Amino acid sequence: MYKSEKLANSLKLLIENGIWKTNEKLPSLRHQAELSGFSLITVMNAYQELEAQGLIYSKEKSGYFVIAQEVSNNEHNQNVMLNPKIEINSTVFKYLKSIQPDNIIPFGTAFPDSQLLYSSKLIQTFSQLARHRFNYEQNPSLPPGNFALRKLIAQRYCIQGIETVPSDIVITSGGLDALNLSLQAMTRVGDYILLQQTIFYGAWQAAERLGLKVITIPEHPDHGIDLEAFEQAIQKYPIKVCLLMLNCHNPIGFTVSDDIKFQLAKLLHQYKVHLIEDDVYEDLYYDHKKPLSMKYYDQQNLVLHCSSFSKTLGASFRVGWVHAGKFSESIQHIQLMSTLSVNSFIQNALIEYLSHRHYEKHLKALRLSLKRNKKQFYNYLTEHLSPVCKIEYHPSGYFLWIELPEYIDSIYIYKMLLDQNISIAPSVLFNANFVKQNNFLRINCSFDFNNRIESILSQIVYCIKSTIKDHSIQS
Ligand SMILES: Cc1ncc(COP(=O)(O)O)c(C=O)c1O
Known part of the structure; x- marks a missing residue:
């Protein structure tokens, strides 16, 4: 066990036993280092570990404080998560660059079909x-x-x-x-x-x-x-x-x-x-x-x-x-x-x-087109992907959020489709780094549903279904 883990465990006991009380300030890093005989860096790592466990919080220029225990022990609280370090920008950057070329079908973009805008x-x-x-x-x-x-x-x-x-x-x-x-x-x-x-x-x-x-x-x-x-x-x-x-x-x-x-x-x-x-x-x-x-x-x-x-x-x-x-x-x-x-x-x-x-007139027409297009995408995809994938329909906007089987990583689907010049948005773009919810993808369905769109959707369906099939053969 690392020294910092050891220290974190013993400090945790002080909190759990109520010796350090809710909102009480912890000794400063320097003071704690003197008290415990550990180095500053070890103390800092221990405090960060306690923070990640939701036992203490830090305030800029004020130090670390104890979090209310009656709440942190509540079973529902597992849903509330602290995301210690956010590192998403380079993922988003690479993703946006990858879908930028003109020949890529823009089902991964966040903007509606430009034909519907710029009236x-x-x-x-x-x-x-x-x-x-x-x-x-x-x-x-x-x-x-x-x-x-x-x-x-x-x-x-x-x-x-x-x-x-x-x-x-x-x-x-x-x-x-x-x-x-x-x-x-x-x-x-x-x-x-x-x-x-x-x-x-x-x-x-x-x-x-x-x-x-x-x-x-x-x-x-x-x-x-x-x-x-x-x-x-x-x-x-x-x-x-x-x-x-x-x-x-x-x-x-x-x-x-x-x-x-x-x-x-x-x-x-x-x-x-x-x-x-x-x-x-x-x-x-x-x-x-x-x-x-x-x-x-x-x-x-x-x-x-x-x-x-x-x-x-x-x-x-x-x-x-x-x-x-x-x-x-x-x-x-x-x-x-x-x-x-x-x-x-x-x-x-x-x-x-x-x-x-x-x-106002433009919005009315835009809403009608989006409603029609989204419904047609939804009907096609549900017909071909249910029940293995779940697709929710919400009467607004132009995105469909598709849940793949848990064992399928949507990054894999994204890469396969990108090789065929089709973009989709994998769930890694929308979740905290450590939430493992990788089996979702977003499709932009603002485009007029025609034969070309249908054939692109059939490529997406094929890609998802063949990935599921390969997985079941392997396992
Ligand atoms: C939820 C949400 N908020 C904000 C924005 C940014 O909007 P804008 O393009 O006006 O900067 C976007 C764009 O995709 C979005 O989807």
């Missing part, structure tokens, strides 16, 4: 503005972004019953920038944040970039989010902020019900925990009623709501926003040191486009 009215607005009206010199675009665009976005919130003024809104370079800026404004290196166990890789990348410790909670099979695990996590760890997707979840696709959102809001208020809500698919619902956001339930300004036009108008515009409320000022400060501004020509074109109600 002719929008392009017309751009070209008219470029030719006649745009004064390039008089339109500097500093944080928080163009006032008229912020006003239009604020109006959209008000229509949904969310009291908003333009100064609440900060325009960002897409939704990812909105998430990153918000997280950076609210955390310091070493802080704890809470994420869903399976979530858009951008959230993991942001945590990695900012040196944050990530606590995860699992998805609930019926409700999308497990509120019990959520409450246990915030009782157990000093969580600074949560980053969650509750509408049209990427990659799984679920939308959390109003009732669960209401209960979640109550917990946020009770424990005074902030939430960064990633809602970039908010307009891609198929039911008659747009799902509410957590911002709707937010009475105490605890929610920062992030969204963008990337999934509805075009990813290349790179325009998003955050409803930042009282955090607007600190987000703008970071913006001034990083992305600085959002292209002012594009902001002006969007103002023109949004002012004339073209957007």
